[in-house]
Amino acid sequence: MDWDKLRIFHAVADAGSLTHAGDTLHLSQSAVSRQIRALEESLGTTLFHRHARGLILTEQGELLFEATSSMARKLDTASARIRDSEQHVFGELKVTATVGFGTLWLAPKLVKLYDKYPDLKIDLMLEERVLDLPMREADVAIRMKEPSQSDLIRRRLLSVRMRLYATQEYLDKAGVPETIADLSPYRLICQKPDQPQVAAGARLVQEIMAQNIGSTLTVNNYFGVLQAVLANLGIGVLPDYLTADHKRLVRVLPNLDSGEVPVFLAYPEELRQTRRVTVFRDFVLEEIQAFRRRQSEALLLSEAAATD
Numbered sequence: 130m131d132w133d134k135l136r137i138f139h140a141v142a143d144a145g146s147l148t149h150a151g152d153t154l155h156l157s158q159s160a161v162s163r164q165i166r167a168l169e170e171s172l173g174t175t176l177f178h179r180h181a182r183g184l185i186l187t188e189q190g191e192l193l194f195e196a197t198s199s200m201a202r203k204l205d206t207a208s209a210r211i212r213d214s215e216q217h218v219f220g221e222l223k224v225t226a227t228v229g230f231g232t233l234w235l236a237p238k239l240v241k242l243y244d245k246y247p248d249l250k251i252d253l254m255l256e257e258r259v260l261d262l263p264m265r266e267a268d269v270a271i272r273m274k275e276p277s278q279s280d281l282i283r284r285r286l287l288s289v290r291m292r293l294y295a296t297q298e299y300l301d302k303a304g305v306p307e308t309i310a311d312l313s314p315y316r317l318i319c320q321k322p323d324q325p326q327v328a329a330g331a332r333l334v335q336e337i338m339a340q341n342i343g344s345t346l347t348v349n350n351y352f353g354v355l356q357a358v359l360a361n362l363g364i365g366v367l368p369d370y371l372t373a374d375h376k377r378l379v380r381v382l383p384n385l386d387s388g389e390v391p392v393f394l395a396y397p398e399e400l401r402q403t404r405r406v407t408v409f410r411d412f413v414l415e416e417i418q419a420f421r422r423r424q425s426e427a428l429l430l431s432e433a434a435a436t437d
Contacts, residue, residue, distance in 0.1 A: 134168040137161055138176065139197035142190065145183045202265050206399050219248035222405045225267040229326075229351035230392070231255040234370055235271065235413075242412045249405065257326070262397050269396045269409055273327045276395045283395040284410070286417050289368045291330040291387035293337075294378040299361040306364075309340060309385055316344040316363030318354050329387035334366055373423040 140150040141161060151161045169176050176190035186194055226235055232255060243249065260266035263280055270276065276283055306312050322331040322338070338345075344363070348354050351367060355375070358365035364381050368390075372378050394413055400406045 131168070131171070134164050134171075135193075135197055135200075137164045138168055138193065139201060141165060141177070141184065142186055142194040142197070145185075147184070198264075203399075205265065206403070217248070218246045218404045218408050219250075220405055221250040221252055222269065222409060223252045223254065223265075223267040224269045224271070224409065225254040225256070225260045226271040227257055227273055228255045229368060230271060230273070230370070232350070232352045233355060233368075234374075237374070238416050241416075242409065245412075246408060251409075262395060265397075268400060268403075269394065269406060271392065271394050271413070273390050273392055275391060275393050280398050281395045282398055282401060283393050284414075286392045286394055286413065287370070287421070288389040288391055289327075289370055290389060291327070291333050291366055292369050293364050293381040293385060294358055294367050294372075295364045295381050296359060296361050296377050297379050299358075299363065300379060300381070302361075306382060309337065309382060312337060312340050312364070312382075313342060315342070316346060317342045318346045318348065318357045318363045318365035320349065320351070320354065320366070321347045324349055327387075327390045329390050330366060330368075333385075333387040337366070370420065373420055 137150070137154060137156070140154050141147060144150040144153065147158045147161045147165070150156075151158045154161065165176065172189075172193075174189045175187050176193060177184040178187055224235075231253060236253065239251065239253075242251075254260065254267060259272065259276075260270065262268075262270055262276070263278060271286070273289070275285075303315060306315060317337060319334045319337075320326050320330065322334045346357055346362060348357065354365045354367055355371060357363070358367065359375070359377060367378070369386075372380075394410060396406050396410070
């Protein structure tokens with residue numbers, strides 16, 4: 130089977146259009162069309178249904194596209210391993226994380242990774258949707274639950290809890306609640322329980338909302354919640370990994386928090402030896418260790434202040 134024709138077929142199937150595939154391949158539409166017809170003739174089957182809206186794969190086309198997709202992933206992996214070296218780490222690394230963790234914890238720390246490996250090209254995809262790592266929608270994922278797919282290397286990074294925080298300025302003005310029942314007159318800043326988020330955080334918000342909270346500000350991500358809290362707008366439900374980097378946050382109702390939320394780093398088995406993945410993994414682990422040290426130091430300072 131002609132490899133060049135398979136490459137063109139894969140581009141057309143991926144784009145759903147002869148014109149768009151031609152643009153990607155730097156070929157004319159007629160040249161792409163000729164190659165597809167020749168491939169169909171050699172296989173003795175039709176690979177595409179032609180419609181005014183574009184091209185749709187036939188059942189036989191779907192089978193071939195599955196095969197060429199697998200080939201493309203393996204070629205990408207092989208190419209990455211060939212290019213990687215101990216001394217020089219470069220190329221694209223697709224990283225997916227939740228909006229909150231990626232925005233508030235990961236992104237501000239990436240300057241350290243770029244300082245060591247300035248030729249890296251990180252594509253940081255922040256969304257609550259779980260991307261398919263074996264299908265190479267991303268190379269590495271940081272997620273708030275353990276991945277269910279068996280062909281992934283996974284490592285638990287830490288456990289997070291959702292807690293209540295405010296600024297001292299807000300508490301000086303509004304007073305300090307002593308029990309959850311005291312929260313009614315305070316403004317609560319949080320994500321809506323029905324929005325995509327970790328279940329433990331949603332349950333905590335529901336528990337607080339049951340106290341007949343009079344004023345609320347709901348935001349669709351934790352970055353917005355954090356900014357509102359820092360602007361002295363109220364008491365916010367936030368992940369506890371923020372406290373080490375935002376000294377203005379004061380814990381409210383220390384006995385109230387969510388259940389533990391595990392944070393996992395995962396990547397496909399086939400990328401185990403890829404240098405871009407290993408340097409990113411090691412960087413994250415180093416930052417997690419530093420984060421834990423800062424948390425321990427902050428706890429010791431808090432306990433010492435309480436005993437004074």
